[in-house]
Amino acid sequence: MNNGRVIVHLDMDAYFASVEQQSNPFLKGKPVIVTGRGNRTIISTSSYEARAYGIKTGMTVPEAKKICPNLIRVDTNFDKYMSTTLKIRNILINFTDRIETYSIDEFFLDITSDKLSLEDSDNFVRQIKNVIHRETGLTCSCGIASNKLLAKLGSELQKPDGLAIVNSENFNGILRELPVDKLHGLGKKTAESLRRIGINMIGDLGDASISLLTTHFGFWGHILKLMGQGVDNSPVSYYWEHSEQKSMGHSLTFPFDTADPIIIKAYTLMLCQKLSMRLRNEGKSGYTVALTIRDKDFKTFCYQKSVDYMLNTTHEIYHVCLKILRELVRIKKPVRLIGVNITNLVNIPDQLYLIENFNKTENLNKAIVALNNRYGEFTIKPASLLTITNNKYSRTYN
Amino acid sequence: MKMYAIIDEPISVGVIFSSGKINPKFFVWKGKKYTIEKITFLWDSKVGSAQVFHFAVINNSSVYEISYNLETSNWKLDKIHEQW
Numbered sequence: 001m002n003n004g005r006v007i008v009h010l011d012m013d014a015y016f017a018s019v020e021q022q023s024n025p026f027l028k029g030k031p032v033i034v035t036g037r038g039n040r041t042i043i044s045t046s047s048y049e050a051r052a053y054g055i056k057t058g059m060t061v062p063e064a065k066k067i068c069p070n071l072i073r074v075d076t077n078f079d080k081y082m083s084t085t086l087k088i089r090n091i092l093i094n095f096t097d098r099i100e101t102y103s104i105d106e107f108f109l110d111i112t113s114d115k116l117s118l119e120d121s122d123n124f125v126r127q128i129k130n131v132i133h134r135e136t137g138l139t140c141s142c143g144i145a146s147n148k149l150l151a152k153l154g155s156e157l158q159k160p161d162g163l164a165i166v167n168s169e170n171f172n173g174i175l176r177e178l179p180v181d182k183l184h185g186l187g188k189k190t191a192e193s194l195r196r197i198g199i200n201m202i203g204d205l206g207d208a209s210i211s212l213l214t215t216h217f218g219f220w221g222h223i224l225k226l227m228g229q230g231v232d233n234s235p236v237s238y239y240w241e242h243s244e245q246k247s248m249g250h251s252l253t254f255p256f257d258t259a260d261p262i263i264i265k266a267y268t269l270m271l272c273q274k275l276s277m278r279l280r281n282e283g284k285s286g287y288t289v290a291l292t293i294r295d296k297d298f299k300t301f302c303y304q305k306s307v308d309y310m311l312n313t314t315h316e317i318y319h320v321c322l323k324i325l326r327e328l329v330r331i332k333k334p335v336r337l338i339g340v341n342i343t344n345l346v347n348i349p350d351q352l353y354l355i356e357n358f359n360k361t362e363n364l365n366k367a368i369v370a371l372n373n374r375y376g377e378f379t380i381k382p383a384s385l386l387t388i389t390n391n392k393y394s395r396t397y398n
Numbered sequence: 399m400k401m402y403a404i405i406d407e408p409i410s411v412g413v414i415f416s417s418g419k420i421n422p423k424f425f426v427w428k429g430k431k432y433t434i435e436k437i438t439f440l441w442d443s444k445v446g447s448a449q450v451f452h453f454a455v456i457n458n459s460s461v462y463e464i465s466y467n468l469e470t471s472n473w474k475l476d477k478i479h480e481q482w
Binding site: 019022023024025026072073074075079080083084087137373374375376 | 401438439441442443444445447454461
């Protein structure tokens, strides 16, 4: 299992809630939940004090308040969290240049060196933790192992502010007894399929016959077997390497559940405008639009449509959304959330259109994007959105 | 259940710019001076093309969020947090 590599998975503890507690010290030691704006959003994260009451990510605010009436609610502030994540990443760059930002609050680090073995790497990682705490006031939990898979499992062993080394001894002793869905890279559906064939724990997966796994999962069965044995040879990329973005999207939780097609279309247009602005800022176009609809009972449906031309203007994306709404969607219950995603992304240079009308639309879109970039999103918006104010919805990003 | 009040009003700020750092010391809002006892957190954001620096600061056991727009050189009082 030990290949000489020393990989760290660093997981910020209750990140959004900790940032808010650090920002407002009077929240320290209190049960805090971080949610979107409005009364209808779900909990993004909660402080450890709230978790002690049984508060979980994904609960609605009324559900959480039933369990803990004294909960303190704070609105998400993604600017604050993104800025802090960049600050943490800049701290990590002082220790190694192999840093992979796995999510807004998780990093993989490769600290492999001739002078550092897995067993005596804990002091080095403790230094990293100390600097992060000194500079931001935040704590993190770290797992150290010979690969990313085991390091990620390790960071969950001691939380908060923990540090755990995963070697062959504790892999066999502890990690083999964890459920398969704890494995990084193994989704809920695969975990369900594994459970159906009697594979519940990581150890079961490692011991399963390759023929059983390949019968059910094809070639993926080989990879699953390796995962169950704690084998992962994937590298930690350098911090300046960016993996190509595969999709881009935005979603909105409505201020009230609605089945009114005019309101649904108005919000969809709003999302298309925002998505178009982002696509064009990053010089990208896509060929597939996916529309996500979540109804009042939290049932989520996803519909998609591909076209044979590149999409990146508001009207191009909106036009496909309308087609999806018209041809694929049957709204049976009031809608709670809508999301627009664009996939099959490609990089595009600035396009020149020969047809005059195309050029006019293009120039109009460019002017809208320039004004919104200059003065903030939705400074210029379609007339149908004038009744919808910006502070009446909550945002998510991907 | 509101945890804070959004103020969004211009303020005057006494600040030390040193070694590339912005260090606000006090601010004046509606004619009253608030001494900044501690900066608890700072972050930045973009409003359109302008970079904005945000500071969470403590005065007299209350937390205030103030911000500095680098493009306009204006300071604002953004929020006052309730005490808990």
